[in-house]
Amino acid sequence: MSAQPFTEEELSRNPTHNVPSNLVAATNRLNFPPSYIVVGAYRLLSDKSLLIPVWNKCKHALLRGVSVAVAYAFVTFRIQRKLVQLFWMKSPFVTGLSDDTFFGYAVPFDLATYATYVSLATQASSIIYFFMARNLRIARTRAWEQTVASRHKSADFFGPYVEEWNNPPVVDEDRWAALAVARGRVATLFFKRVALMAVRLTIPVGGLLVSSWFEALDTASYLHRPYFEAKKMTKREIATFIAEHQADYRSFGFVAALVESIPFCGMLLSVSNGIGAAMWAFDLEKRQHYVAELRAKRSL
Template identity: 25%
Template sequence: MSEKVKEVAREELEQAKVLAQDAVRSGSYLYPIKGIAYFLTHRSLWKPLVNKLAPTISLGLGVTTFMFFFTYLPQVAFLSLFNGPLAVFSTVLLVLSESSTIFSVLSKNFLIDDALLDTFDSTLLSRNQTALVSTERQVRSGSDPVSRLGKIAKKPFERFTPKAIIRYFMYLPLNFIPVVGTVMFVILQGRKFGPSAHSRYFQLKQMNNRQKEEFIEKRKAAYASFGVPAVLLELVPVAGILFAFTNTVGAALWAADMEQQSTTAPNLRNQAELAGKKAE
């Protein structure tokens, strides 16, 4: 039995190593940072955020203040049974995560869902992906990507489902494990965040559920490595609203790069075939 356990452990470790290597090779973990840089250097992309800034900041401050005032002390007392002195720090991350989840549910469903959609589409337009955006919304002429956005066919961003909420609370007990458990909690959240950040891209590509699942499965390591830093950024109190927009920009930049790679690769193959024919 002990040999079997060791064998399973080795297989799991090897699989984790392969996924980690795939994640590093993909470079997707850089896109949340690229999203910040691109957003800050393209002022035209600020419009959707500016229009929603005041009510969203008020909501974020209210939720975070409420959660720390009413839930921090009870939770730190409970976690101290498992984490000892480290509970002071792990509980901060836990309350921030809880606040971020509640804020995300409320803001993305009632305040900023349209603004995030416009941010994603306008970023694609700024990267010359007009044909892609045109599959699901009208695109006007002009130089300002946000002003070019016309009527949309349907809203793509996934609302926070009861299943997602249940899954979130199932992961919460991981925080009872000092340090490692909190890291695992963030990683699991990041695994789900990655694909959801591309929900608009899947719609623009007009993928059905099977195609979307296959697409995600082939890139599951890349989506996880995008999701983890993105989740950490959105955990920052109040500033998390800004990072929700920069993460959306980063996801759009990644989608634009995917589109360029998908069109460049066939062209390279065609050029190689033509070169071979000429050589003959």
């Protein structure tokens, strides 16, 4: 194995540059971070040691949330449909659309009813999430820990941060590192969610993509908080690492935010996303070990 120095160009244009054979598979996975979303979902659904504890932790809160959401939808449906007819149907986004077809296909209900169902599904999902938030947070933590334990690695597997670039970017750590703790800021998170929810409701389908894009870095860095903590990374190290892997964090976070936005199913997928993030962290750590080995050889 050669100990040639890494450069930004080599890492960005040829991620498999000079890696040993035992790291080729991990490096290939790192080429497409959204693949870990699929890996996480598969592991959660196929591994009873992950799925059963999550269900046991969340089932009572889920039943309470569903009961309240159903009652809310039953009581407010007529009111919300009337509001949709008065305001949303006059929006330029829907003006001119047929009231009984969707992109040329016949639908069993009119456009106003469809929009009301979509809006209610989002609201009902938010109500259920409110009841399940604490339980889901605990479930995500336990799923991460179980995923780490399943890899049979010692406690010191996540070592100190190793700089991968010879010339790391100059970063504003308050801008970048803040992404890793953004969800802990209740007021900021609340207003951001309200604004993005308005985008989703105003622009069907496209609004979901737009809001997921804006949430991408926040979501990805939040899912990797346990990784940063395990490595005992400083604020500047977190900022530098996220800046260097910005495209990866944005692509992973975009898909993670998108699937978490799916009404109802998104709550379960928020747990599986944590599992996928843990699997991604393992491959990133293998890369860190490899860079540390190269730097050690270079210093001899």
